Structures are given as C-alpha cells and as structure tokens.
Amino acid sequence: MLPRIHSAWIRTLGLLALVLVTALLAGLLAGRPWMALAIAALGVVAWHYWKLRSVLLRLTARQRVEPSGGDGVWDELDRLLYRTQEEMRGRKRRLVEMLRAYSAAAAALPDAVVVIERNSQRVRWFNDAATGLLGLRYPDDVDSALGERLQPLPVSRWLAAGRHAEPMLDAASPVDPSLRLSLRLIPYSDELWLLVARDVSKMMRLEQMRRDFVANVSHELRTPLTVVHGYLDMLDPGDQPEWAPILEEMRHQSQRMTQLVEDLLTLSRLEAQDSVVDEEVAMDSMLVTLRREAEALSQRRHDISVEDRAGIDLLGSTRELHSAFSNLVGNAVRYTPAGGSIAITFARTADGGAELSVRDSGYGIPAAHLPRITERFYRVSTSRSRESGGTGLGLAIVKHILQLHQARLGIQSEVGSGSTFACRFGPERVHARDRAFTPVPAASPSTPASIP
Structure with missing residues (x-):
C-alpha cells in the first residue's frame, strides 16, 4: 500500500512540475512568464479544490462511486475511500446478520426475556415469550414502566433493590394465575438490565x-x-x-x-408451609431447655456453656425454633469427641437483629462440603453419621424453619478446629423482653446447671 501511495505522489508532483514548466515556457514565448506561471498555479489549486469538494460531497451524501483507473493521488484516495466503504458495509452486514440471529434466538426461547433501563425501569425490548408469560404487547409496552405493566406482581420494589435484589422472585403470572413464574434479574451493564421469567409450574x-x-x-x-x-x-x-x-x-x-x-x-x-404464626418466643426459657437437652445427650462428656448476651426475645413459632436450635445443639454434641467444648450464645447483631450461635470443637467440615451441607440426606462422612445416629435431615429442617422466619443460617468451619452454626434473625424478628433479664449462667461439666 505505501509504495503505491508513494508512486502516486511522485506522479502527481511530476504532473504539477510539468504543468508549471510548460506554463513558464509559454509565458517566456509570450513575454509574460510570471503571469503565465501564476495563472497555471491558480488553475492547479482550483483543480485540487474541485477534487476535494467532490470527495466531501460524496462522503456527505454517503455515495459509493467506483474508483477510476488513474494513478494520481486523488485516484488513490478514491480507491482507499471505496475500499473503506466496502469494509464498513461488510461489517455492517455482518452485524445486522448477528443481530437478526440473536433476535431470532431470543424470540425462540421459551423463557420471557425483557431488557429494561436501570434508572427508569422502562422496557426497551422483549421477546415473544414475554407476551404469553408476562402479558407485554408490542409495540404498546415498549418504553412503558415495567412495574406498572406487571401488576399485581411485586416487581417494582424488587427491581428498585437493583444489584442487591434477591436472585429469584417466585410469583404467579399476570396472564394466567395458574402459572408460576421464576423471575431472575441480570444486571449485565450499568444502564441496562435483563429480566428473565421462566415457567416453573410443571x-x-x-x-x-x-x-x-x-x-x-x-x-x-x-x-x-x-x-x-x-x-x-x-x-x-x-x-x-x-x-x-x-x-x-x-x-x-x-x-x-x-x-x-x-x-x-x-x-x-x-x-x-408458607409462613408461621408469630408469637413471643421466650429465649431465656429456650436456652435453659437447650442446655438441659445438651447435657442429657452429652452425658457429661463435654464442656457445655450457655450465654444470653441479648436480653431480648424473638417473634416466631416456639415449636419450630426449638426444633431448629435443638438440631444444631444435637449435631454439636454428636460430632464433638469426648472432652470437647460446646458453646451456645444468644447475642444482638450490628443491624439490630439477633443471632443464636452453636460453636463446637469437633471434627470440623471441609470447605468443599459447606455449600451442600443443608441438602437433605447429604453427609460429610457416612460412617460417622451412622455411628452418631444422624438421619441427614437435621440441617435441611433447620434451613426451612429459618426461611419461614426470614432468617438465614451461617456456617463457619475448619477441619480440626470445630464448627460454628449461627441462626441470624433480622430486626423485625426482635421483641423486647417484658420480664426482668436474668443472664443464663454457663454450665460446668462437673456441676449440674442451675435453672434461673
């Protein structure tokens, strides 16, 4: 490419020199050399400006003109412009084909796909499945507020949480209440988000x-x-x-x-169950009960301590929460060797909620097992579970009970250093204790615990 441009410059400069020399000779013969040279130079400049005007007009009009067969600088520029236009047209054609393919693929998906703006929550685009599952109509619902269009689904508050929203939202379809939808929000850019709705009825x-x-x-x-x-x-x-x-x-x-x-x-x-009937859960009595159960199961083989640092109660089901806490305490006793320690602590959290934690000095759980530890029948060690009499359902029961109370289970464990299972409740589950706060004393393995 560079040699051709260099040759074109040489030819153009040579032609310019030839024109000027010819004009100078003609001026000498006529006795006015400088006038002839000036006229020739003005003509050359005018010709170049005319060629420049043609190029600008062609670019403005987006015309595609076949390049001429000349070998000058302007001819070479014509060829470069033509080649650039062809490459741009090829790229544009490929992009259009890709967009059509992606659009066809998105339209063929059985899941509803909706592109929404982050700030305004307005619909930018949606596929055909969004009509059958979400009731969106093209083109009426383009640029409309998604929260208003999907009433009575609680999507406005869900979308407002943005990147901090829950990964999934399960709700009935606004088109057919018998259909259950699983909605997922995917923030794939700073301005646009993707809402995917899947029919999970079956x-x-x-x-x-x-x-x-x-x-x-x-x-x-x-x-x-x-x-x-x-x-x-x-x-x-x-x-x-x-x-x-x-x-x-x-x-x-x-x-x-x-x-x-x-x-x-x-x-x-x-x-x-979808929910629980809230009642005041007396945590001081609950901790006393948990301590008795731990001591009965331990048979003085462990150092068991119980501490109430919170001085509050919880709102929820006493029966269900006792089942969850008792499962955690039972696991701690079963999977801690004789001579180990078990600490049950009830304390406030920084966000105004509460946390009941059960810490043991047992075998510990390898990190690879922690993501699946709450699955039903999942066992870290089958032989150890059978020896201890576990069913493999305890942590699954704990997880479901906490979900009913809008709480979550935190697990920290290290092999050889024991484990800590923490039930974390939000501020809405905290209830002020009406009676006087009596701290639960720590129990000694050698002395029976006193009951406050």
Missing part, C-alpha cells in the same frame, strides 16, 4: 408430588414401625444370651428408622 407440580409422596409413605410407615418397635421391646433373650446383642441392634435400627420417618414428616410439613 417443576413445582412435580415437587409437590414428591412432597406428597414422601409425606404419604412416611405416614404409612409409622404404624408398622411402631408395631415392630413394640414387639422388639417385648422380646427377652431368656436362656439364649447370644440373642441379646442382636435384639439390641434391631431396637437401635428400628428407633433410627422411626426417627427418620419423623424427620421426613417434619420436613414435608415445613415445605408445605
């Missing part, structure tokens, strides 16, 4: 069928297990002492099976 029906199946099977297993357990209690090895360990193991396994059925029924009941 998934929820399957989930409900699974819950019903588990609940029904667990309920049906209750009676035969009770009968088996009763007959096992009646059996006496008598003159055959070698049967004693066999009967004892059978009793242990039947009790374990009964506990598993009870946990399944509890989990099914919790999953079917």
